[in-house]
Amino acid sequence: MESSRFDYIVVGAGSAGCVLANRLSESGKHKVLLLEAGPRDNYLWIHIPIGYGKTMFHPEYNWGFYTDEEPTMKNRRIYWPRGRGLGGSSSINGLIFVRGQPQDYDRWAQAGNPGWDWASVLPYFKRCEHNSRGESDAHGGDGPLWSSDIEEKSELMEAIIRGAGELGVRRTDDFNAGDQEGVGYYQLFTRNGWRNSAAVAYLKPARGRANLRIETNAHATGLIMQGRRAVGVRYRQGGEIVEARASGEVVLAAGALQSPQLLQLSGIGPASLLRGHGVDVVHDLPGVGENLQDHLQFRLMYRVSKPITTNDELKSIWSRARIGLKWLTTGRGPLGIGINQGGLFTRILPGSATPDIQFHFATLSADMAGAKPHPWPGCTFSVCQLRPESRGRVAIKSTDPMEAPSMRPNYLSAEVDRICAIESIKYARRLAATEALKPYIAGEYKPGPGVRSDDEILDFAREYGATIFHPSGTCKMGPDPMAVVDARLRVRGVTGLRVCDCSVMPTLVSGNTHAPVVMMAEKASDMILEDATGYAKAA
Incomplete structure (x- = not known):
């Protein structure tokens, strides 16, 4: 496989990225690169459920973000842990299996996102799930992701x-x-007493594929753009800047904080913000980083x-x-x-x-x-x-991709x-x-x-008050002027680029976010492959 040219590049090996890497490489027809800024998931306490306490402040497996000073929270800077390494936050989260409410997804569809209503997403929830109780009308019984009873x-x-x-x-x-x-x-994302992260459920079975390359300690620094088309990704690894090219698409799955940050660093976002930091404006997209929500x-x-x-x-x-x-x-x-x-x-x-x-x-x-x-x-x-109405913002502080963005949840x-x-x-x-x-x-x-x-x-x-670790909404899906992606998760006004993670949620789901993001990535992988087939037929 050529070292620098792929069909698909997925940025971020978290809940969504692991699913996308597996599904996009599954047929063997497509060369896929998965980039993860953190290390491999070799730390034992990642895999033992109570290890949650060991990873909460781990300097290598946790980004350890802090919000800006919050005027509504006594000017505190609130700790925001986010997973770093294969599995992303699914390797350090609280393991809770909650999908949200059917009405959450029906609201997404009613807001102009066809195909995201409950009836349409339930098959994807079932496809990803291996419930310890077996298959039923509501649950899957042979998917990659285990959900087990206590x-x-x-x-x-x-x-x-x-x-x-x-x-x-x-x-x-x-x-x-x-x-x-x-x-x-609760049911938990565990299997026989071990954490069943997205990396264990989706990446482990796919790691031996010749058409899938997984690069760890590879921090994405920006998109490579040709006009308004994304053609690749630059990333920092081992002290060097490396370029990888995508003949198909780049998919950002870096989460609700770092996906908008990467877009902004690449010149896609609110023009005034970008110009204020000396970033050349590729596409003025005012909703990038806005609509931040959290529990x-x-x-x-x-x-x-x-x-x-x-x-x-x-x-x-x-x-x-x-x-x-x-x-x-x-x-x-x-x-x-x-x-x-x-x-x-x-x-x-x-x-x-x-x-x-x-x-x-x-x-x-x-x-x-x-x-x-x-x-x-x-x-x-x-x-x-479950459904807060407060809205915040994520915005770059500088052109340094290694600097955490400004995070203002406005709790x-x-x-x-x-x-x-x-x-x-x-x-x-x-x-x-x-x-x-x-x-x-x-x-x-x-x-x-x-x-x-x-x-x-x-x-x-x-x-x-503290986060329950569900920041979302900063690249929201929809048809309105503040939407960043359409209902097929394609970045508006740009080709060759999608986003798939918590950031695309128009409104926060009523519950924990891991299961919904896995579902979204299952659906996104189908859409990406369907659109590629459509492009091939049209050509």
Whole structure:
């Protein structure tokens, strides 16, 4: 294979990039280059689910981004972890299998994106999925990406489920069958107790293909353009700048922060921003970097009256050895689950036809995600608004591709988001006060009993609110003037270039983002190959 010429170049080996590399190279007819700025996924703690805590601040496997100072969040710079290395964020995420709501995708289609309604995307969700329960009308049974049940039930989680029942929320064993409302255990992206990242599910089976080249430690620095056609990618590897050419297409799958950054560095974006940094304008596309959305979480922590939490199991060397042995022999226990075991979706805002908040329940507590657990029995109720209305921006700070862009999420800038923050925290407290949880909750650690009024609750939200790791929307799909890609994910006004990652979501899905992005990449691979066939026929 020629070293510098390919049919397709995929930038970013995360949730989308791994899928695209597999599917585009699957027939053996196309030469595919996959570029990843980080290393191979050789770190053991990537593959052990509880290793989430080990990778949260890892300097090699995590970009470790920070937002700009957020005026709406007490001028804090908020930590934004993003996966770096094969698998991207799927190698360091919380493993939660949630697709979102059918209405999310129907809204995309209604906004002018044909083919993205629920009925159209469900077959792709099923195609990617290997559910441990087997195939059904809602689930796939033989796809690459495993979703597995948590086999062992938790005493504390069972009490939470009963408590939610007191508040009128029914128990469910499936948040992904179409009706999301309910409380229960999450399914996880694990297989026999190991993380089933996109790199494991999609890249590992494809690595031996002669027509697929995977380059790691290869940081894309910009697109090679001929007029308004993308013909290749420049990347930095081993201290040198390397060029790779694509006779077909370049697909950006670098995520909601770095895909718009690459477009802007390459002269595609808001003309005023580009000129302000001395970047030649190739195509004035004002929506690049705009429409930034994220799920903002509020973590309520409680002391637990019985030593039944993960805090207790990690407390001593002997208990750690015991759970390690259990995982090695059965694939079960805390090491095979990670952090969050269960969830709850419900409605708290007037007029919401579908759930508007989501909980992640962890039988563990720590001062921040990935930090050392508290020395006492503890648990965490993390709650987020599913469809925030606040919008932010991603923008280059300079022409240096190694410098992180400016990230301004503008959390809580919309009034409905502030109302939802207050009401969701109140709801979490009502749940903790139910009869079912009274024998287990010994006291509230955060926010603490001193935080009572709405103003005090909102102040807590501003002081401690943090990302739940779902930045999206910065290269949105649609027909309007601020859209960056069309419904086939082609960059508007440019040929030979697509984007496929969280950035193309017009609006954030109601839940975790890994499963939706895998689905999108499955669909995108079909569209890319279909369009290539169409071009060949036309020629």
